[in-house]
Amino acid sequence: MRFGLLLRSAATIAMMTSVAPVLAQVEEKTRLEENRENDTQSSELEQVGGRVGAFRVLPRIEAGLLFDDNVYATDGGERSDTIYRVAPSLLLTADTSRYRWDVRAGVEFLEFDKFDDESRTNYGAGTTFRTEVVRDTRLSGRLSYDVDHEDRGSPNALTSNSEPVKYKTFDTGLGFERDVSRILFGVDGGYRKLNFDDVERNNGTIDNNDDRDRSLAQVGGKIGYEFSPGYDFLVRASYDSINYDEASDDLGFDRDSKGFRITGGIGFELTRLLTGEIFAGYLNRNYDDARFQTTKDAIFGAGLIWSPTELTTVRINLDRSIEETVFPGYTGYLNTSSSVRVTHELTRQLTLNGGVNYSKNKYERSIGSTAAARSDDNYGAQASLRYQLNRLLYTSAGYEWISRESNLPASDYGRNKFLITLGAQF
Structure with missing residues (x-):
């Protein structure tokens, strides 16, 4: 049965109907380096690791310098700084014909040279598994705990705070x-x-974030029909409930809500050169507070993986979702996001990664709100080179450009980042 192969190749789309898209996203963190799964290295340079029972143990450590020319992501009065980054990590993976089980743990130290309050430590651990219980029947799961910090360029970040949340x-x-x-x-x-x-805010008062604490529960289902070799019709639906720990936020609004999302699309696999899915549908979010209008809209999207050559992979993604916000006078915002990422193996040791992304955040005002109509256009571009010296050592250099254009005064910003990294893997 070809469904398993197709759906794994369109993994990005599968994630779109899980918890993450319907959740009030904390922020989107752009990285200068591609994830490990995007590495296109020769087998002679592949990380070997060690063995513990059924697991391969793959330790890694990175150290680097990051230059950011607008640390606070502000419009005017930009402040630049050099950041020292150290990031050790460990991956345990067991991969057989019947199951795959990954366990990961890592920590990231970011030390700012001039602005000490921006220094932070992020860490986390998690596990995922996928197994074929019996023929044509699969079970998958995930469990993770992570500690992170809100990026200064996040849609929900407040410039009045003295340090990242x-x-x-x-x-x-x-x-x-x-x-x-x-x-x-x-x-x-x-x-x-x-x-x-x-x-703590810059004026010495405290920014209370207890009214942002929340949980999300979600259930979903999908059905697919292979109507022709290489083509499937796919229908997905999900329902979720967002519940805040506090009955109301600091301004007296009840931000609890329920929502659903349904899409129909075509999944395809064309001679393994182009795989993925295109889809369209409808989403709806209804809030408990009568002052918050129901947010609803048509949705459309795609998740495509194109391999024009054996050395080049292009990933294209498009999606729409409803996100939470902390700004007074707004219910939330409708996020339409798109991205194109390219990985090309120049030589067996040298890999080029690049990409562009664009998203539009259209804010929904609550009933009777005097807040200005707000719409943000977010742009980004990334490029990096990674050189694998040998099995143990690699280095990379990257650049990232970020820009936000908003009709809300003093909300625009531009940002340039440069990163140099030296890594060791065992």
Whole structure:
């Protein structure tokens, strides 16, 4: 049955119907380096690691210098700084014909040269698994706990805070898939808990973030039909509930809500050169507070993986979601995001990564709000080179450009980042 291969190749789309998209996203953190799964290295340079039972143990450590010309992501009065970064990590992976099980843990130290209050430590651990319980029946799951900091360029970041907001995320989920002839059935569920720390404002008062603490519970299902070799019709639906720990926020609004999302699309695999899915549908979010209008809209998207040559991979993603906000007078915002990422192996040791992304955040005002109509256009571009010296050592250099254009006064900013990294893997 071809469903398993197709859906794994369109993994990005599968994630779109899980907890993350319907959750009030904390922020989108752009990285100068591609994730490990995007590395296109020769087998002679592949990380070897060690063995502990059924697991391969893959330790790694990175050290680097990052230059940021607008640390606070502000419009005017930009401040630049050099950041020292050290990031050790450990991956344990067991991969057989019947199951795959990954366990990861890592920590990231970011030390700012001039602005000490921006220094932070991020860390986390988690595990994912996927197994074929019996023929054509698969079970998958995830469990993780992470401590991170809100980026200064986040849509919810306040410039009045003296330091980035620290937050904790607990996430778990379970999924089930079954192939029956040319039909695929699947169900999944998940739970995510977010907890935000209070921070001191520049004027010495405290920014209370307890009213941002929340949990999200989600259930979803999908059904697919292979109507022709290489082509599937896929329908996905999900329902979720967001519940805040406090009955109302600092301004007296109840931000609890419920929402659903349904999409239909075509999944395809064309001679393994182009795989993915295009889809369209509808989303809706209804809030408990009568002053918050129901947010609803048509959605559309795509998740494509194109391999024009054996050395080049292009990933294209497009999606739309409803996100939470902390700004008074707004219910939330409708986020439409798109990205194109390219990985090209120049030589067996040298890999080029690049990409562009664009997203539009359209804010929804609450009933009777005097807040100005707000719409943000967010642009980004990244490029990096990674050179694998040998099995143990690699180095990379990257550049990232970020820009936000908003109709809200003093909300525009531009940002340039440069990163040099030396890594060791064992």
